Amino acid sequence: MFRMINPVRDYAWGSQTALSEVFGWAxxxxxxxxxxxxxxxxxxxxxxxxxxxxxQIPELPYLLKVLxxxxxxxxxxxxxxxQAQSGYxxxxxxxxxxxxxxxxxxxxxxxPELTVALTPFSMLCGFREPAQIMADLNAVQRLIAEGDLAxxxxxxxxxxxxxxxxxxxxxxxxxxxxxxxxxxxxxxxxNLNNLEPQLADTLSRVTSGFPGDPGLFxxxxxxxxxxxxxxxxxxxxxxxxxxxxxxxxxLQATSDNVLRGGLTPKHIDIPExxxxxxxxxxxxxxxxxxQPSGELTGGRHLCYAPDSEDFELHNFEVQTEELSAGWExxxxxxxxxxxxxxxxxxxxxxxxGESAFIPAGTRLTLTAETPDQGAAQAYLATTPGALRTDHExxxx
Numbered sequence: 001m002f003r004m005i006n007p008v009r010d011y012a013w014g015s016q017t018a019l020s021e022v023f024g025w026a027x028x029x030x031x032x033x034x035x036x037x038x039x040x041x042x043x044x045x046x047x048x049x050x051x052x053x054x055x056q057i058p059e060l061p062y063l064l065k066v067l068x069x070x071x072x073x074x075x076x077x078x079x080x081x082x083q084a085q086s087g088y089x090x091x092x093x094x095x096x097x098x099x100x101x102x103x104x105x106x107x108x109x110x111x112p113e114l115t116v117a118l119t120p121f122s123m124l125c126g127f128r129e130p131a132q133i134m135a136d137l138n139a140v141q142r143l144i145a146e147g148d149l150a151x152x153x154x155x156x157x158x159x160x161x162x163x164x165x166x167x168x169x170x171x172x173x174x175x176x177x178x179x180x181x182x183x184x185x186x187x188x189x190x191n192l193n194n195l196e197p198q199l200a201d202t203l204s205r206v207t208s209g210f211p212g213d214p215g216l217f218x219x220x221x222x223x224x225x226x227x228x229x230x231x232x233x234x235x236x237x238x239x240x241x242x243x244x245x246x247x248x249x250x251l252q253a254t255s256d257n258v259l260r261g262g263l264t265p266k267h268i269d270i271p272e273x274x275x276x277x278x279x280x281x282x283x284x285x286x287x288x289x290x291q292p293s294g295e296l297t298g299g300r301h302l303c304y305a306p307d308s309e310d311f312e313l314h315n316f317e318v319q320t321e322e323l324s325a326g327w328e329x330x331x332x333x334x335x336x337x338x339x340x341x342x343x344x345x346x347x348x349x350x351x352x353g354e355s356a357f358i359p360a361g362t363r364l365t366l367t368a369e370t371p372d373q374g375a376a377q378a379y380l381a382t383t384p385g386a387l388r389t390d391h392e393x394x395x396x
Contacts, residue, residue: 104267202224331386333358
């Protein structure tokens with residue numbers, strides 16, 4: 001078992017204070033956007049041995065992150081594994097440099113994502129019903145109330161009413177007349193107070209971060225999801241999504257393959273985006289956690305188990321001194337402390353924001369060092385089925 005040293009990514013959309021507020025870290029002079037825990041080659045974690053030496057973390061199929069979004073991230077979708085393999089091969093054959101701005105496929109892997117809120121967390125995810133989209137487009141159209149700009153929104157509405165979301169996506173991003181760009185710019189100066197609160201908040205965050213970006217109209221096609229701490233969303237291949245604000249744990253397959261659909265200065269490849277994006281309506285993309293069966297004393301154990309071959313996420317709340325259910329880990333695992341002071345299997349003590357790498361074969365217990373100060377909490381990332389109890393092993 002090893003303590004971890006994890007790189008902090010300072011992307012512009014990050015926050016200088018959010019990780020300080022959640023974990024008690026010192027405020028940062030630069031935006032802190034993501035803490036990476038894993039073996040991603042761009043920024044792998046380091047392990048600290050018992051004698052204080054640093055060593056590389058073994059290769060893992062997943063990457064655990066903490067996200068701190070102060071500003072919206074780009075609207076994006078990720079390819080399936082087959083699409084990633086095909087796209088990577090095509091760009092290699094075409095001689096597109098791996099670091100080129102127009103490169104879509106950096107590797108041959110897919111990138112499903114599971115996001116669980118640590119604070120109130122807002123995001124966009126999956127296409128909505130046409131009537132819901134039209135209600136917001138009509139509100140925006142009334143807000144602008146100008147001839148050509150209103151007509152541009154009306155032309156977009158035709159695609160929505162036909163439920164042709166691929167056409168609507170292309171209409172918004174190509175913006176062949178430039179009028180949707182002007183409309184998005186105009187919305188930066190409009191009074192949003194009379195709009196429905198969720199719509200007003202989405203417009204405010206998007207227009208302040210990306211004034212004049214027609215991707216605003218893509219954002220209005222998507223479900224607005226407001227998560228409370230502990231609530232999660234699973235984003236499989238092809239689903240358009242964007243994070244708006246808040247702090248969350250994200251668990252994903254190890255990949256950099258992103259097709260963008262607005263709210264970004266980076267490259268947008270519309271044909272490739274349309275190729276990978278699924279256009280089915282998603283009524284509610286939330287993923288409810290399961291409560292594993294078996295004897296458990298001293299707290300709570302929840303499991304977020306999406307339809308993924310790469311990962312699952314466990315949440316532990318240690319309410320009394322020790323939490324144990326005879327667990328054994330059958331695969332390498334990362335445990336992140338998020339609240340309280342927590343000791344793992346009597347060996348390593350973590351404070352909020354600290355993490356440990358736990359090798360396969362480890363017997364797992366979690367001990368709250370200061371239960372009188374409130375429950376300790378942690379998230380554990382591993383591969384599906386790797387956290388097993390003695391009861392489950394006996395049933396095999």
